[in-house]
Each structure stands twice: as structure tokens, then as C-alpha cells.
Amino acid sequence: MPLPFISQISPFGEGTWIQNLAWYLISMLFFMVFFLFYNRIQVTLWLRDIAGALNRLKVMRDDARRVALTTINEIGKPQEDITQRVDRFLEYFEISPVNLDPAGIILKLEHLINVRDERFKEEVKMMAPASDEAQVHNLENLLEATWALNTIYRIVRHFYLFGKKTMSLYIIMQVQMLLPIILQEAEAFSGALNAFANGQPIGDGAGALVAAKLMHNYEKVEIAKDVVMAEIPLDGRKLLTLKAKGPGGNVGRPGEGVKALLDKNEGKVAIVIMIDAALKFEGEKTGEISEGIGAAIGGEGVERYKIEEVATRYKVPVSALIIKESIQEAISPMKKEIFQAADEAITRIRRILAERTKDDDMVIVAGIGNTIGIAQ
């Protein structure tokens, strides 16, 4: 039985003139709304996406802060409430050196990084007086991850509120489009918290692990700040193997280490082999190893600059081995595939030694990366 009122409606021209006019006006209204205000509707939808992501980022940030406070209280046994000190640390910032005149910027950057490192360590020691050296490094890493999450949250919130205030399509669109990458990175930091809190090896330590496996059972000396070196005989060559001093979360200053070794031996080194974790492309397998040339080291460029400079001065070739992993894997607990890749990397080093060096040659092997949870 058709409904009496509705069955009278005839939107396609068969009804009375008033019905036809009403349908025409309604159709035009919808057409106008979608045609003229499509961008505004889209902006509203994007803002909702960003608000959802911001909510997730806030949860991650709060969780990280909670983990940091709990861990520092557990390990460091502070005498007073450290909440305010931690909150102050999370708002810490640094001002990059001016780059209008780039000459000497590396030295300025190095100075800034050294000051920052010292400052962070002092802060952590004040927060956690009962912690030993390795724990200070681990807590510093934990606070840095928390700081990163707080910074990501603050930046996204800034653009969200600014975009909402100005209703600028371009600001909102850019943030919305970057959200998958931002969230991926934030989730990686979030996943790294427990690793830093407990001192577990992380994916970035793949290079340090290779060096540790080589130098284990050999005598070690500290050749630069937080960098240890061991002389290892391997396949008739003398390997000067270096890595950051573990097992605390530390990357050391391998650039200074390589420079010290090359200077000490007056450049009489056949090759420098650097092993580091590197970001894989989507579709590539975690733990795959690639070989290339150049200084395989990340960071802000200071350490790479030092290695490139000294290698060029002595005309020593620099060979690079990279162990592939994603950004999440790099700062999350080390996966089995990455751990196993360390043995494959040693096989590759031996092949490079056989193909590119002669008996009794001296070779520098630098294992780069955060050595958290990896001693030597």
C-alpha cells in the first residue's frame, strides 16, 4: 500500500507546479552547497582527521612521560619530586647555528651538540642520582624519546589550532597529508620507550653489535669520548675495531675515533669499513645487507664530516656496509633478523678484506649506532 503523501510527490516534472518548484529549489540548494563549499566541507573533514591523530599523539606523549617518571624513580631513586624537572626537560630547545655564512658551521654545530650532551647528562644525573653510567645513558635516551613525542605533539597541535583559526586549506591539507608519516614516527618512539627504560638492544645498534662481536675477548682501550677500540687479528690483517662504549645507550663520537686512529697511524690504513643500520625502502627485507662507499653514519653530520675530512686527507678509501631496517625497527627492540644480520656482516667484512686488502694490512672497522644493551 503506497504512502498517500509521498506517492503524490513527483520530482521529475509530473507533479503540480509547486511540487516541481520545491524539488527544483532543493536540488539547487544541494548543488550550491557542494559546488561552492566543497573545500570548506573537505577542510572540516581534514580537521577531524587531525583532531583524531592529535588525540593519539597526546596519549603517546602522556604515556611516555609516565614511563619516564616511573623509570627514573625506580632506577635513580631521587630524593625529591622530579615531575617538574622532567616537565622542564620536555620543553627543552636548542637554537641551530646561523647558516648565512656557512664557513665553520660544523665546528659550531659540534660545540652545540657537545654542550647539549653534557647538559642532558647533568640533568639526568640530577634526576637520578643513584644510577650508574650505563643507566644514565639509558635514561637520557628515554627522556630524549619522551621529548621527541612531546615535540611532535606540540608541533601538530600548533598547526591544527592555527589551521582551525585561519581555516587555511593549505596549512590543514599539509598536516593531514603528513599524518601517516608523523604517526608512524611517533609510534616508533612510543615503541622504543620500554627498550630505553630497560636497556634492551635496539635496531640502530646493528653496527655496534657487529663491532662488539669482533672485539669481544680482546683488550679494549678508550680512544675518544665514549668510543672503545680493540686490535684484532683477522685473516692475516690487523683490524682496528671501534664502537661506542656499551652497554649504556650511547652512540659515542666515532668520527673522533676514526680520526684518532688514522692520525696515530699516519694514514697507513688500507681501508676504513663502516657498518651501520640504514633505512630500508618499502618492500625490502629487514636485515638485508648492502655494500657501498662513503661514511655510513647518520646524525647531524658532524661525525661524518670528520671521517670524510680525515679519509680525504690521507686518501684512505671508505667502504660502507648497511643493515637495512625501517624507522620503527631502528628504535624498537632489536629484531631477530637484525641480530642474525650481524654474522652476515662479519662474513661481508671478511670478503672485503680478501678482495681489497693484502696480508698485514691495517684496516679500521667502525661499528656505528646506539650500543644500548650491547657491551663489548
Add this chain to the structure above:
Amino acid sequence: MSKRPLFGVGFLVLIFTVMLMLSLTILYLGYIRYVNGSADSMTYLMTGAFGALLATYGITQLRRKTAYLHLLDYNIVTTTECQKCGFKSLRKFERGDHVFKPADKCPKCNEAMMITSIHSEEKTKKGLL
């Protein structure tokens, strides 16, 4: 400088809801015309179906999405190994473990064992915020 959004979410929900109701009305009219054998029934049915789909899509987009956090739950395994007889033992990671740390005595030959590996086995779970 400050601008208010022209369309609040509530207004958009209203627009899409009205659109959905109109589309369902047209769909219903199409059905009546189809039953009566009218030649223009297909125009009604297509218009109604298309409008209903569009309105449903709009409402779906506006719905507050449940925020899921892909928490990565790691199972960290510590492997201890006897340097003499090669006996291997796996256990859960404990705070303070690190690679090359001396561990308990080997149950086979009573020699000191050593941690030779700490790695994760990843399990992804969804945490509801």
C-alpha cells in the same frame, strides 16, 4: 584573522541526513512507479540510490572515528650460551641483561654462561584509546 568554520560538523550531519531522507523518498517513489509499470521508474531508482549512497558516505566520513593505537607488544628473548659445551638457554629478558654479560652456570658442564643474544619477537595488538 580568526575565522570560524563555515560548516560545523553538526550542520554537515544535518545536510547529509536531509539528503539521505530525500534520497530514500525518491527511492520509494521509484519503487511505486516500478510496481505500477511506469517507464520513468529507473530514473527515480537510480537517483535515489545514488543520493543515498552519497549521503551515507558523507555521514560515515563525519562519524567520530574510534582512535586505535597500534601498540607494538614485544616479546624480548635473552639467549644465554655456554662457551664450553655450546648449551643454549632462552628466557625472558630481565632489566640489566646485556649482550656479553656473564650469566648463570651451565646446567650441563657447570661453566659460566654468557648472554649472546637479546632480540625481540614482535606481536602487534590494537589498543583502544
